[in-house]
Amino acid sequence: MLKIFRQLRIRYKNNRQKVGEHLIRRGLKKFLNSKNSSGKWYLHRGLELITCDCFVKTWIEQHKIEIKKQLNKLNDFENDYLFIQGYLKSHIEDTKQLNNGLIAIQKYLEFSSDEFGHYVKGQILTKLNKPQEALKSYETSKKIKITSILEFKIGYLKENILKESGIQELYNSLMINKSSICCIVELQKHSFNKNYFLSNKNNNMLISLFNSDSFGNDFSNLYKHQLILSENHRRLNYKTQRINDFSNELILNEFLKTLTKEVQLYLDPNYNFLKKKFNSTEKTSNYIMFKENNNNYYNDQLDLDQQSPEFWDNL
Numbered sequence: 001m002l003k004i005f006r007q008l009r010i011r012y013k014n015n016r017q018k019v020g021e022h023l024i025r026r027g028l029k030k031f032l033n034s035k036n037s038s039g040k041w042y043l044h045r046g047l048e049l050i051t052c053d054c055f056v057k058t059w060i061e062q063h064k065i066e067i068k069k070q071l072n073k074l075n076d077f078e079n080d081y082l083f084i085q086g087y088l089k090s091h092i093e094d095t096k097q098l099n100n101g102l103i104a105i106q107k108y109l110e111f112s113s114d115e116f117g118h119y120v121k122g123q124i125l126t127k128l129n130k131p132q133e134a135l136k137s138y139e140t141s142k143k144i145k146i147t148s149i150l151e152f153k154i155g156y157l158k159e160n161i162l163k164e165s166g167i168q169e170l171y172n173s174l175m176i177n178k179s180s181i182c183c184i185v186e187l188q189k190h191s192f193n194k195n196y197f198l199s200n201k202n203n204n205m206l207i208s209l210f211n212s213d214s215f216g217n218d219f220s221n222l223y224k225h226q227l228i229l230s231e232n233h234r235r236l237n238y239k240t241q242r243i244n245d246f247s248n249e250l251i252l253n254e255f256l257k258t259l260t261k262e263v264q265l266y267l268d269p270n271y272n273f274l275k276k277k278f279n280s281t282e283k284t285s286n287y288i289m290f291k292e293n294n295n296n297y298y299n300d301q302l303d304l305d306q307q308s309p310e311f312w313d314n315l
Contacts, residue, residue: 005019008022008023013228015179015227016049016050016148016177016178016179016180017049017050017051017052017177017179017180017181018179019049020045020046020047020048020049020050021046021050021053021055022046023042023043023045023046023049024042024043024046024047024050024053024056025059026039026042026046027039027040027041027042027043027045027046028043028056028059028063030042031070031084032063032066032067032070039080039084040080040083040084043083043084043087043116044116047116047119047147047149048145048147049148049177050148050149050177050180051148051149051152051173051174051176051177051180051182051183052149052152052180052182052183053091053149054182056088056091057091057092060088060091060092067088071085071088079108079111079112082104082105082107082108082111083104083105083108083112083116083117083120085100085101085104085105086101086102086104086105086108086117086120086121086124087101087105087120088101089101089104089124090105090120090123090124090127091123093127095128098124098127098128099128101120101124102121102124102125102128105117105120105121105124106121109121114144115141115142115144115145115147115150116141117141118137118138118140118141118144119137119138119141119147119149119150119153121134121137122134122135122136122137122138122141122153123153125137126153126157126161131157131161131162132162134157135154135157135158135162138150138153138154138157139154142154146172146176147176148173148174148176148177148180148183149173150173151169151170151172151173151176152169152170152173152180152182152183152186154166154169155167155168155169155170155172155173155186156170156186159186159190165194165267166190167187167190167191167194167196167263167266167267168263168267170183170186170187170190171187171259171263174187175260178227178256179227181220181223181224184219184220184223185219185220188209188210188219191210191266192210192211192212192213194266196266197211198210198211198255198258198259198262199258199262200258202254204251204254204255204258205222205251206219206222206223206226206251206252206254206255207254207255207258209222210255210259222251223252226250226251226252226255227252229250229252230250230252230253
């Protein structure tokens with residue numbers, strides 16, 4: 001099994017999210033193609049790595065006929081089957097299917113009270129509009145093992161549904177898996193809404209976009225590009241999840257260091273954010289200045305995600 005991980009790390013250049021997605025897809029494919037539900041191991045390993053499994057919903061839609069046939073073949077009381085049934089149904093927007101999935105995962109937890117079962121239960125309860133119960137399930141799972149996906153789900157649930165602060169959990173999730181675009185976008189959005197702005201003495205473009213209200217493409221595309229640069233140089237420490245002290249020329253490195261240094265200020269109730277010398281006018285002007293004056297390849301007729309390869313290479 002270690003050989004599989006090594007091969008996938010090389011194939012996906014240490015992108016933790018992509019490795020995890022591959023393992024989950026492999027597990028689901030094994031579930032469809034085998035006479036038993038042997039894909040559970042791959043699902044578990046994938047869930048240990050990823051931050052967001054929203055891609056599974058698309059996979060289910062593409063294979064819904066085969067899934068239905070396979071579920072009908074399997075033994076209702078087989079433990080692997082119970083987990084996979086619960087996991088699949090946790091991604092379906094149908095109350096009846098969600099309730100069936102909840103029954104399955106509760107049976108699974110009677111035999112295997114692991115972090116994966118409690119995670120799936122939390123996912124189902126969230127969709128059944130039972131956020132407090134969902135949070136309890138996620139936190140039970142977290143007590144067994146802390147993973148990026150759990151931190152992300154708790155942060156997302158707190159910020160978007162419970163209307164509580166989930167910044168700490170979103171940050172924790174990102175530090176475990178820096179390759180999750182879903183997580184960094186959520187962290188940016190909620191940081192901006194709370195007026196949590198990062199210092200930007202060097203006019204770092206990634207920090208400027210993080211501090212701006214341009215949620216989505218501009219920020220996420222630049223973040224993805226910087227991840228690719230880092231992955232190509234194998235400079236993000238995949239194993240220990242530390243931020244390495246490498247070339248200051250990389251935008252991503254400065255952004256992550258600044259975020260790590262200042263996030264605790266965000267969470268200090270005695271910190272006055274209004275005293276930060278960084279207003280919306282500065283944010284916009286820094287962003288425009290960086291795009292127009294610091295890069296000769298910037299085309300103001302195009303959105304940031306449409307810029308040429310030369311633009312990205314000369315950031």
